[in-house]
Amino acid sequence: MSFGESASIYNATRLSYADEVVDRVAEVLGATRGRSILDIGCGxxxxxxxxxxxxFRTVGTDVDADMIEEARAVGEAGRYQVADASRLDFADAEFDGATAFGAFHWFSDEASVRSIQRVLRRGAAFVVVNKNDVGDFRESIVEIVSGHVALGNARPKLDYQPAKTLGAFGFEAVEEAAIPVIEHLPPTQALAHVRSMRLWEEVPPSLHDTVEAELRSYLASQLDACGNFQRRLSVAVVWGRKP
Known part of the structure; x- marks a missing residue:
């Protein structure tokens, strides 16, 4: 199963980014109405x-056609297109800025970074955003799932250093900020969030009920007084500018 086959679950269960995170990104991009922004790996x-x-005038791209199909169904269809980050089909210096929310670890290679830089105007920012668990949510999920399945790619952000990558492949004035955020997830949404993660694709259907029962037990033990699971995050916002 491809990641995109979980697109409807992903869209229904993944929370929007906190206002303070998007505000910071908008500030870096230059909060002027009408600026053209390319959102890469948009899901x-x-x-x-x-x-x-x-x-902002946004264009979203993703390599996964199912994700783009879901994006078009939810939002303005013409705003989205299937595209590989390493081969962006846009004119040189077409955009006033670019972003990658929760996706850059999948295409943080030289070819992709230089492709992104090519379509930006001089001085434009490329902003990378990642939600990083401060608590043990992700590690607990990995531990539970790996108790039933030998996971092939449980930690895709291992050795991932976006600031270093941007600097190495041509961006200048690289900066980084960390924004603390707490997501409050009802147990059903927390469980659905797990099913939207790429590692869930490695769980065979025959084991879904067994693994989900163990996940429910874990989540039930972690609920706050309001009956929600608190996912504590440090949201990293990293950016550099095209020279």
Whole structure:
């Protein structure tokens, strides 16, 4: 199963980015209405729509056609297209900025970074955003699932250093900020979030009920007084500018 086959689950369960995160990104991009922004690895367009709501002219791209199909179903269809980050089909210096929300670890290679830089105007920022668990949510999920399945790619962000990557492949004035965020997830949404993770694709259907029962037990033990699971995050915002 491809990641995109989980697109409807992904769109229904993944939370939007906190206002303070999107505000910081907008500030870096230059919060002027009408600026053209390329959102790369946009998935179902969650962050693309948040940027559009702040007045940016956004174009979302993703390599996964199912994700783009879901994005088009939810938002403005013409805003999205299937594209590989390493071979962006846009003119040189076409965009006033670019973003990658929760996706850059999948295409943080030289070919992709230089492709992104090519389509930006001089001085334009490329902003990378990642939700990093401060608590043990992800590690607990990995431990539970790996108790039933030998996971092939449980930690895709291992050795991932976006600031170093941007600097190594041509961006200048690289900066980084960390924004603390707490997501409050009802148990059903927390469980659905796990099913939207790439590692879930490695769980055979015959084991779904067994693994989900163990996940429910873990989540039930972690609920706050309001009956929600608190996912504590440090959201990293990293950016550099095209020289």
């Amino acid at each position: 179902t367009g969650i962050a693309t729509r948040q940027l559009a709501a702040r007045g």
